[in-house]
Amino acid sequence: MNRTAIEMELAASVLKLLGDKTRLTIIGLLKDGECCVCEFVDLLNMSQPSVSQHLRKLRDAGLVKERRNSQWIFYSLNKDHEAFSIIESVIQLIPDQKEKLHQLEISGRRIRCD
Amino acid sequence: MNRTAIEMELAASVLKLLGDKTRLTIIGLLKDGECCVCEFVDLLNMSQPSVSQHLRKLRDAGLVKERRNSQWIFYSLNKDHEAFSIIESVIQLIPDQKEKLHQLEISGRRIRCD
DNA sequence: TGCATATATAAGCACATGCTTATATACTAA
DNA sequence: TTAGTATATAAGCATGTGCTTATATATGCA
Numbered sequence A, B: 001m002n003r004t005a006i007e008m009e010l011a012a013s014v015l016k017l018l019g020d021k022t023r024l025t026i027i028g029l030l031k032d033g034e035c036c037v038c039e040f041v042d043l044l045n046m047s048q049p050s051v052s053q054h055l056r057k058l059r060d061a062g063l064v065k066e067r068r069n070s071q072w073i074f075y076s077l078n079k080d081h082e083a084f085s086i087i088e089s090v091i092q093l094i095p096d097q098k099e100k101l102h103q104l105e106i107s108g109r110r111i112r113c114d
Numbered sequence C: 001t002g003c004a005t006a007t008a009t010a011a012g013c014a015c016a017t018g019c020t021t022a023t024a025t026a027c028t029a030a
Numbered sequence D: 001t002t003a004g005t006a007t008a009t010a011a012g013c014a015t016g017t018g019c020t021t022a023t024a025t026a027t028g029c030a
Helices: A008-018 A021-029 A037-044 A048-060 A084-093 A098-106 B008-018 B021-029 B037-044 B048-060 B084-093 B098-106
Strands: A064-069 A072-077 B064-069 B072-077
Touching (some): A008 A021, A008 A084, A008 B021, A008 B084, A021 A037, A021 A048, A021 A084, A021 B008, A037 A048, A037 A072, A048 A064, A084 B008, B008 B021, B008 B084, B021 B037, B021 B048, B037 B072, B037 B098, B048 B064
Antiparallel strands (some): A064 A072
């Protein structure tokens, strides 16, 4: 028995959340920092309600944290999640989203607050 | 850009398949070898059609291979799958199923053919 | 050949999922 | 206070999912 194993039920529920292209991309975008909803809407080319609903699922599962700053709400990975090791592993195996964030930055649509 | 990254769409589809407790357990049971359908039915305590349907999804995705030997069909992981690295990573993070297979063995219900 | 075992498949159904549109809430700035 | 921007939520709907029951197919054995 793997001493530090993530219980089957929990692992399955996390993998299920990752098993959607939109949410998986969101996780990828959060690899190196925070993003706010409007950035996701921009980068994913999806409606705002749809993005919000995906973020809600991730937040309900505790996989992401949110932080309000002025009118924006910034999302980030919750590294304290019991199953964060799954996120960590998967994030290494999918295409890096750094370039997309960079494009956002140089087009002046990147939101930065701290 | 990660040179060996698994495309987002493919990764999501594999993770979606892993995002079901039954299928995730099947993958865990295949970690160290093959199993036939009746063993899964026994170990998972599920109906045979239900198990077969899960195996079909895994097979359709190319994640498992099948081999017929006499009246049994043995399933095993397809290590050549493009996204096998995801399986490999996840399998290390979930509870090991070795003990369950051992129990099957000592109760004389383990099927062995080669 | 005929029956038992192992497996696959089909049909039906309840429920989950992910989108859309519409609307509510929260904050900022004029 | 009013308008604008950012976000969340609700309702509705089409489609997907995973089970069940019933049946088909394949193999082995008497």
